[in-house]
Every structure is written in C-alpha cells, then in structure tokens.
Amino acid sequence: xxxxxSRPEMTAIWSxxxxxxxxxxxxxxAAEAMAELGMIPKDAPKAVxxxxxxxxxxxxxxxREVKHDVIAFLTSVAEHVGPEARFLHLGMTSSDVLDxxxxxxxxxxxxILLAGVDRVLAALKKRAFEHKLTPTIGRSHGIHAEPxxxxxxxxxxxxxxxxxRKRLVAAREEIATCAISGAVGTFANIDxxxxxxxxxxxxxxxxxxxxxxxxxDRHAAFFAALAVTASSIExxxxxxxxxxxxxxxxxxxxxxxxxxxxxxxxxxxNPVLTENLTGLARLVRSAVVPAMENVxxxxxxxxxxxxxxxxxAPDATIHLDFALNRLAGVVExxxxxxxxxxxxxxxxxxxxxxxxxxxxxxxxxxxREDAYRxxxxxxxxxxxDPNRGEGDFLANLKADADIAKLMKxxxxxxxxDLDYHFKAVDVIFERVFGKS
Numbered sequence: 001x002x003x004x005x006s007r008p009e010m011t012a013i014w015s016x017x018x019x020x021x022x023x024x025x026x027x028x029x030a031a032e033a034m035a036e037l038g039m040i041p042k043d044a045p046k047a048v049x050x051x052x053x054x055x056x057x058x059x060x061x062x063x064r065e066v067k068h069d070v071i072a073f074l075t076s077v078a079e080h081v082g083p084e085a086r087f088l089h090l091g092m093t094s095s096d097v098l099d100x101x102x103x104x105x106x107x108x109x110x111x112i113l114l115a116g117v118d119r120v121l122a123a124l125k126k127r128a129f130e131h132k133l134t135p136t137i138g139r140s141h142g143i144h145a146e147p148x149x150x151x152x153x154x155x156x157x158x159x160x161x162x163x164x165r166k167r168l169v170a171a172r173e174e175i176a177t178c179a180i181s182g183a184v185g186t187f188a189n190i191d192x193x194x195x196x197x198x199x200x201x202x203x204x205x206x207x208x209x210x211x212x213x214x215x216x217d218r219h220a221a222f223f224a225a226l227a228v229t230a231s232s233i234e235x236x237x238x239x240x241x242x243x244x245x246x247x248x249x250x251x252x253x254x255x256x257x258x259x260x261x262x263x264x265x266x267x268x269x270n271p272v273l274t275e276n277l278t279g280l281a282r283l284v285r286s287a288v289v290p291a292m293e294n295v296x297x298x299x300x301x302x303x304x305x306x307x308x309x310x311x312x313a314p315d316a317t318i319h320l321d322f323a324l325n326r327l328a329g330v331v332e333x334x335x336x337x338x339x340x341x342x343x344x345x346x347x348x349x350x351x352x353x354x355x356x357x358x359x360x361x362x363x364x365x366x367x368r369e370d371a372y373r374x375x376x377x378x379x380x381x382x383x384x385d386p387n388r389g390e391g392d393f394l395a396n397l398k399a400d401a402d403i404a405k406l407m408k409x410x411x412x413x414x415x416x417d418l419d420y421h422f423k424a425v426d427v428i429f430e431r432v433f434g435k436s
C-alpha cells in the first residue's frame with residue numbers, strides 16, 4: 001500500500017507487528033484456557049504473558065528456512081519464552097491462528113470504517129439542512145428535468161450512506177468469528193471449550209463449523225459491503241464532478257490558497273479530489289471477485305485464498321478508509337453556488353413546468369395524448385430558440401389558440417410557481433433525518 005492513499009491508524013492494523021501481536025494473544029489466550037481447564041501447568045501461560053515476544057526480522061529469517069510462517073513465529077516466541085513455550089499451540093493448527101487473527105483485524109478495520117462513514121453522514125446532514133430550500137434543476141439523462149433543491153440532493157446521499165452503514169455493521173458482525181478447532185475442524189486434539197473461552201476474550205463469536213478454516217462466504221459478504229460503500233462514494237463524487245464543469249459550476253471542490261490546478265494552464269481549478277475518489281472506488285470494488293472466488297476452497301481446507309487475502313484485505317480497507325475521509329472533507333468544504341443554480345434553472349425558459357401544464361390540461365378535460373401534444377409543440381419552440389429567456393415557454397402557451405380554449409392566461413401563470421415543486425421537501429427530510 002502506497003502512503004499517498006493511506007491513513008496511519010488503518011495501515012497499522014495490517015503491519016507485521018500488529019499481526020504477530022494478535023497471533024501471540026491468540027496463542028496466549030488458548031494456553032490460559034487450557035491451564036484453567038487443568039490441561040497444562042498454570043504457570044505456563046503466566047510465563048508466556050511475562051516473557052512472550054517475537055522479533056519480526058528473526059521470524060523472516062526462520063521462515064526463509066522452514067517455509068512456514070506460523071512455525072517461524074512460534075520458534076521466535078519460544079526463543080523469548082523458554083521451556084514453557086512447549087505448551088503453546090497444543091492441538092491447534094495454523095488456520096486457527098491465521099483465521100482468528102484475520103477476524104480480529106477485519107473487526108478493527110470495520111470500526112475505523114464506521115467512524116469514517118459517520119463523518120461523511122455528519123457532513124452530508126449539515127450541508128443538506130444548510131441548502132434544504134436552495135433551488136436547483138434536477139436532471140435526467142443529463143438534461144434539465146424539474147426543479148429540486150440542493151438539500152434534497154444531499155439528503156438522498158445521506159440516506160444511501162446510512163444504508164451503507166447498516167451493511168458495514170452487518171458485515172462486521174458476520175466476519176467476527178473465532179475458529180480454534182484443530183486439523184479439519186473436528187476438535188479431535190483440542191477441547192471445544194478452549195475455542196469458546198478464547199472467542200469470548202477476543203469479543204468474537206464461535207464459528208459453528210470451521211472445517212479447519214472459517215468459511216469464506218463471510219469474507220465475500222464483507223468485501224461486497226465495502227464495494228457497495230465505495231460505489232456510493234463514487235456516485236457522490238461523480239455528481240460533484242459534473243456540477244463543477246465550467247458550463248454548470250453549481251458546486252466546486254474547495255481550492256486552497258496557493259493550490260495549482262494545472263502545470264500548463266494557470267487558470268484551472270480541477271475536481272481532482274473527486275476524480276481521485278472515483279479511482280479509489282474502482283480499487284475497492286476490485287476485491288469483490290477474488291473474495292467471491294475464495295469461497296470455493298478444496299474439501300476442508302486449502303490455501304488458495306491466503307495470497308488473495310494478504311492483498312485485498314489491507315488494500316480494500318485502507319483505500320476505503322482513505323476515501324471516506326477524503327469524501328467527508330470534500331463535502332465539509334464544498335463550495336456551493338446558489339446563484340449559478342438559479343441561472344441554470346432559468347436557461348430553458350421555464351420548460352421545467354411542462355409536466356404541471358400537462359396535468360392541468362388533463363384536469364381541464366383534454367386527453368393525455370392531446371395535452372402532451374399541445375405542451376410539447378410549445379416546448380420545442382423554446383428548444384429551437386437560441387436566445388431562450390425566462391418566460392418564453394409561458395408566452396408560447398398563452399399564444400396557443402388550442403390551449404386558450406382550455407385555460408386562461410392567469411391560470412397558466414399560476415402553474416409556474418417554483419415553490420410548488422418544494423412542497424414535500426419537509427416530508428423528504430423527515431423521512432431521512434427524522435423529526436426535528
């Protein structure tokens with residue numbers, strides 16, 4: 001993982017020091033459980049607690065010879081502990097340590113990710129209420145449709161991110177299992193009570209059937225939840241990128257004093273942060289297919305998943321952690337231009353009222369087909385006019401003899417009230433944020 005897209009707290013979870021510290025804790029807890037059950041001398045785990053340690057460089061040195069990371073680790077620990085180290089790893093297999101450790105790491109990573117989601121939610125809520133009634137044009141297919149508010153736009157992002165939070169909470173729960181069941185998961189050489197005791201101390205659930213490894217459907221669901229969250233980040237980032245286009249400029253990433261947008265063109269202010277978020281989302285999603293393919297392991301266990309997880313676990317969690325906090329910063333500092341929103345809203349000469357006129361004509365007795373035809377022919381005149389101005393559409397409607405038979409000018413004028421489109425904004429906000 002390159003430092004450019006890493007934050008220290010998340011990166012630390014995946015360091016060799018952290019991994020071996022968790023391994024040592026698992027081995028020590030297992031030994032303490034065995035001692036409590038009278039299976040080994042009570043002073044054995046005490047010695048491990050007091051003298052237990054490891055040396056990363058020494059582990060690497062041993063592994064180059066033995067070609068086995070857990071054996072290399074246990075050898076290094078034994079060099080620190082002394083004779084009592086013979087009571088470590090009794091009846092256990094490597095996956096008991098590796099898989100339980102991965103669960104601990106993913107749980108810790110989840111907690112950091114949830115904190116990042118909470119920061120994004122707080123930023124979206126604040127800015128949504130700030131612009132609850134700021135008019136802006138809604139677009140479908142990239143084309144002007146009907147008015148909405150910028151606050152409603154942000155409220156929609158908040159609702160989506162809140163769903164992602166629920167998914168991450170569920171993914172954290174699903175991944176938080178402990179497996180200490182020995183070879184092929186039968187507990188033939190280790191008491192199931194030891195697994196339960198260790199799981200409780202680690203804050204994990206017991207894996208019902210581990211087969212020697214924790215089933216990888218859990219991990220697949222975890223990385224899928226990360227990918228959906230990343231996709232939501234990209235959706236918000238893409239919206240901001242579009243709004244920052246020169247022809248639109250309704251919102252813009254904060255541009256700090258001294259910041260440079262282009263090495264060639266001094267005038268440029270580019271949406272670099274949100275473009276970066278789009279790329280990071282792609283990286284997080286790239287973990288999903290390998291995680292899904294990890295589910296189908298051979299029989300009770302193989303290690304085809306191992307090399308995959310050594311890459312996707314740190315990469316996906318570190319990238320998503322960085323992306324969440326970058327997105328929060330973008331939203332917190334987002335430059336929003338209501339005056340440009342108002343100007344853009346008026347560019348089509350009131351065409352955003354076309355549906356309301358259509359419905360009014362139907363209410364006056366016209367068939368929907370006839371009403372649509374009457375409204376569209378007047379709307380297309382505005383599209384054809386290169387000098388569209390506010391009120392063109394209304395003027396066309398008033399001048400249409402067929403429409404005049406159904407509606408008076410005053411009735412048509414009443415149909416172009418902007419506030420009409422915002423009468424349900426309070427309902428939307430209450431659905432998203434609850435009653436204030």
